[in-house]
Amino acid sequence: MLSLPQIGPSEDLLTQLQQWQDAVDAKLNYAQQVAKADGDWSLHRDKQPMRDIEVLLEQMCCGGRRCAYCEDTLAHQIEHRWPKNLYPELVFDWLNFLYACGSCNLKKGSRFAVYPVGGRALLRVRRVPGAPLTAPPLGEMVFIDPRSEDPTQFFTIDLRGSFRIQVQKGLPARARERAQYTLENLPLNSDPLCKQRRSAYRYYRLEVQAYIRDRERQQSQRQLKKHRLALAEFAHQTVWFEMKRQQAKIADLAALFAQAPEALQW
Ligand SMILES: [Zn+2]
Structure with a gap:
């Protein structure tokens, strides 16, 4: 999981979203707002402004419409970081x-x-079936948020074996708790995903090796740039990030990057 680039919608698009939001907020009580949000989301979901939103969200993905969390599968759903039904x-x-x-x-x-405003303890927010609808507390979201935070400060990947995402060592208690909660509530360490990360690791190494060979053959700058572009569009960019971050500690990678230190800036 990587931090997503900051992209801003046009004023017209923001105005449209605000108008739709105002209609929800205008409802008199929380239960009515929940029902209105649900109904209006379905009503507006396929309209042109939401198509435009999808284009912007796609621009945030690296090299394809990949999931902002697992970076693997085709992303096809607009996810609400703060659940819309809550x-x-x-x-x-x-x-x-x-x-x-x-x-x-x-x-x-x-x-x-x-973490509710003024509270220290993590509070799980859930809707109990049949219970009256009451507004949950606001506060700090526990999930690590790739739209506003840098997930690489919370997580790392075990590049030497399992290719599982792990919580960074030495984090302050709340940051550690948030990272653990995120790992427990997203399917980031499934077997297929770990295999895909391993494949990505091999692919990135091969691409850098191919670049080094082409550079030794004194290929054109254009040809050399193709390796960099191909690398930037491949899945699991976090693996590439971690290869650069961890290269000094992994002999194979240190040797690879010693031959092409410029790749550390890619
Ligand atoms: Zn995913």
Whole structure:
């Protein structure tokens, strides 16, 4: 999981989103707002402004419409970072959107937790079936948020064996708790994903080796640039990030980057 680039919608698009949001917020009570948010999301979801939003969200993905969480599968669902059925006041908030795949969206589902304003303990927010609808507390979201934070400060990848995402060592207690909660509530370490990360690791190494060979053959700058572009569009960019971050500690990688130190800037 990597930090997503900051991209801003046009004024017209933001105005449209705000108008839709205002209609939800205008409802008199929370239960009505939840129902209105649900209905209006379905109503507006396929309209042109949301198509335009999808284009912007796609621009945030690296090299294809990949999931912002697992970076693997085709992302085809607009995910609400703050679930729309719990926080209807954010259903049309641009900053609340990102692209996620079905697997991540399904597992995350209605799992959500906050550190309430003024509170220290993690509070799981869930809706009890049959209970009256009451507004959950606001506060700090527990999930690590690739739209506003740098996930690489919380996670690393075991490049020497399992290719599992792991919580960074030495984090302060709350950051560690947030990272653990995120790993528990997103399917980031499934066997297929770890295999895909291993494949990506091989691919990135081969691409740098091919670049080094071409450079030794004194190929054109254009030809050399192709390796960099191909690398930037491949899946699991976090693996490439970690290869650069960890290269000094892994002999193979240190040797590879010693031959092409410029690749550390790619
Ligand atoms: Zn995913």
